[in-house]
Amino acid sequence: QKEVEQDPGPLSVPEGAIVSLNCTYSNSAFQYFMWYRQYSRKGPELLMYTYSSGNKEDGRFTAQVDKSSKYISLFIRDSQPSDSATYLCAMRTNEKLTFGTGTRLTIIP
């Protein structure tokens, strides 16, 4: 079993819709939870990170962590075509990041 599971998609939604991206994990030692956005043939870009269970909001993005269920989510409101990318969740123990496989998202104009 992988430490971090993420549905690779692809996921296509119409512009303006709310997008929900999710990851599950098995390692209770994970302390920090991140979401990265990666455009094709580019390096990942950090969107958000959270530490505790609950919600964290940044503009159109909301990260949600449920440690009891070992489940994290990223919500994108008012999705735009420029949001089309691969979204990777990542989780940290000490200095090491463990990534999900990424979900390929396409926002249809």
Place this chain on the structure above:
Amino acid sequence: GAVVSQHPSRVICKSGTSVKIECRSLDFQATTMFWYRQFPKQSLMLMATSNEGSKATYEQGVEKDKFLINHASLTLSTLTVTSAHPEDSSFYICSAVTGGFVNEQYFGPGTRLTVT
């Protein structure tokens, strides 16, 4: 701020040759840099952690003699793939940490290596 560059962005080499990839932090000093490998439609896999002035720490299953890492300064780390083979073809990405806060890990744009 916090820009990380990689050079080259794309390289094609023949089997058996070696290739060097550079990772630079352009506007900050990075005490720690990480090297990842990413296969198509797969996740980033950490290869090694590189600290300035010390030997790199390799992840299990990564051959240290094949993937040579040098972190000679606070702004430069290099990855040399020695005696490359077609199975080494992949997307190699580095990242750098600023201020010792690992959550603020900034990634380079990646290097596409193709071994023929």
